[in-house]
Amino acid sequence: MTKKWWQDKVVYQIYPRSFQDSNGDGIGDLRGIISKLDYLQDLGIDAIWLSPVCRSPQDDNGYDISDYQDIDPMFGTLEDMEELIQKAKERNIQIILDLVLNHSSDEHRWFQEAKKSKDNPYHDYYVWRDGVEGVLPNDMKACFGGPAWEWVPELQQYYFHQFSVKQPDLNWENPKVRREIYDMILWWMEKGVGGFRLDVIDQIAKEPDKGITGNGPRLHEFIRELSKETFQKGNLITVGETWGATPERAKLYSNPDGSEFSMVFQFEHVGLDQEEGKEKWDLRPLPFVELKKNLAKWQKELYGCGWNSLFWNNHDLPRIVSRWGNDKEYRAKSAKMLAAVLHGMQGTPYIYQGEELGMTNVVFQDISHYRDIETRNMYKERMEKGYDEKEIMRSIYAKSRDNARTPMQWNEKENAGFTTGTPWIEVNPNYTEINAEKEQKNPDSVYHFYKKLIRLRKENSIFTEGNFELLMENDEQIFAYTRTTEKEKMCVIANFTDQTASCPLLQKWSEKEKLVHNYETEPEEGILRPYETMIYIDR
Known part of the structure; x- marks a missing residue:
């Protein structure tokens, strides 16, 4: 497989509303991001994935777009966006835009026109069904609760929405819709963006009459056309959000021939701590052995024929150090352990804002x-x-x-240095202890651990090219694996618990070169301390 330019890169996700506020209105904005580019350059990241900044009524925090070719005033202007793209490029950082192509806002001009009459040229841009008020076309439910159908009395029709009632689904069966989308993407490419993250892209080929939302029959046909008409005209990073992906589907999505995307987000591993067949709110302890086998499956099955995205966190997920680490007495140790396990695998690592500081969940x-x-x-x-x-x-x-x-924790000042105004959501009270200023000053911090992992990935091709092998696969405490090329072998060893763990692997590897270690002193012979992790390399 020919190496692509983005395969040794690291992406940093920004949730703009919560990153940095430049004007004191309590909401993060593009000028705030521009002011922090030096921080991100110092960390060493190569691309910024921006959660949606297009114009939106903000019913679902920007995932309801009313104008794909403008910036929402809360974040700034199109000129600010152009400046961000340029200033980031000067620091060798690409901007990845978040596009929502499955649905628009009900305030988008297309939908405003579509509601006027069945004969309106925009009517067929959305999914409609004739009906009688109170008698739904079927019993499909929306992801945010309630039915997936909304009655429009003036048309005597229902429209389909998989998410909020203010997020009507676009009709990808209509070639005019697809052409509008392609032209919009090409417009952003001309502006100089370095890539796109495609929100719930596996939902676009829905067939609601058959109860099909994800992985519809025409899905890959639509994505290949999208790629051919847009992405393949540039040298971009593209990542599709695909909740229903299996390794077989991911091989299509991330085929090295570039016919679809660079990679996909799949979410099997992040659903493991919920009760099977129930909602994410129905909690169960993490089945650790299952987690290891799941990640190993994706590493093995996509090797040489696809590409993984590597992530623990994003704007939709809780903070990993609170979720699967220990955010109390072992916060820094467990945050580093989780980082080492993830960054040692093959794929593109995504760091979510504050993850590099070991930011935690909040308890309101x-x-x-x-x-x-x-x-x-x-x-x-x-x-x-x-x-x-x-x-x-x-x-x-x-x-x-x-x-x-919750807002990014920059320093110990009021509101963690995020805003001089009242933040749109309260700051986590632990910002006086956990913040970027403190982390940067402390050479043993979570921040400097992430910085080192990012650098190692660029300096050692084994991170991108090595074959993965899971070790001690049924061990209830230790996550260990090797990465192997013809010339080198690397071993990642991690204790995933707050108890000591017996680890015979240490005897074999302790004489080799150690790339990272999250304790200052050497371990006892064959024993890992709580959340202890190290990466060894045999050159």
Whole structure:
């Protein structure tokens, strides 16, 4: 497989609303991001994935776009965006835009036209069904609760929405819709963006009459056409969000021939700590052995014929150090361990803002402090069903998307240096202990550990090219694996628990060159301390 330019790169995800506010209105913005580019350059990242900044009524935090070719005023202007692209490029950082192509906002001009009449040229840009008020076309549910169909009295029709009622699904069967999308993407490519992340892209070939949303029959046909008409005209990083991906599907999505995407986000590993067949709020302890085998499966099956994205966190997921690490006495140790395990694998690592500081989940006292539509809807639904409020809040503390959305913790000043105004969502109170200023000053910090991992990936081709082999696969405490090329072998060893663990592997590897270690002193013979991790290389 010919190496692509982006395969040794590291992407940093920014949730703009929570990153840095430049004008004191309590909401992060593009000028705030521009002001922090030197911080990101110092960390060593190569690309910034921006969560949506296009114009939007913000019903779902920007994932409801009303104009794909403008910037929402809360984030700034199109000129600010052009400046961000340019200033990032000067630091060898690409900008990856987040595009929502499955649905638009109901305030998009296409939908405003579509509602006017069945004969309107834009009507067929969306998915409609004739009907009678109160008699739904079928019993499909929307992801954010309630039915997936909304009645429009003036048309005597229902429109389909997989998410919020304010997010009508686009009709990809209509070639005019596809052409509009391609022209918009080409326009952004001309502006100099370095790539795109495609939101819920595996939903675009839906067939709602058959109850099909993900992985519809024409999905890969649509994606190949999209790629041919747009991405293949540039040298981009493209990543599709595909909740329903299997390794077989991912081989199509990330085929090295570039016919679809560079890579996909698949989410099998992040669903392991929920009760099978239930919602993400129904918690269960992480089945650790299952996690190892799952990650190993993706490493093995895509080797040489596809490409993995590597992530623990994003804007929709809780903070990994609180989720699968230990955010109390071993916060820094476990944050480093989780980083080493992830960055040692083959694929493109994604760092979510604050992950490199070991930022944690937040515990707000009651539901009024939460802003996320999904969290608030779940609370309301479960309270109405008679769930115990303490249990509901326990699920929210563990899994709410707002865990990832509290403001970036820059320093010890008021509001963690995020804003001079009132933040749109409260800052995690632990910002006085956990912040970028402290982390940068401390050479043994989580930040400097991430910085080193990023550098090692660029300096050692084994990170991108080595074959993966899981070791001690049934061990309940240790995550260990090797990466092997013709010339070198690397071994990642990690204790995933807060207890000591017996590790015979250490005897074999302790004489080799050590690339990283999250303890200052050598381990006892054959024993790993809580959350201890190291990466060895045999050249």
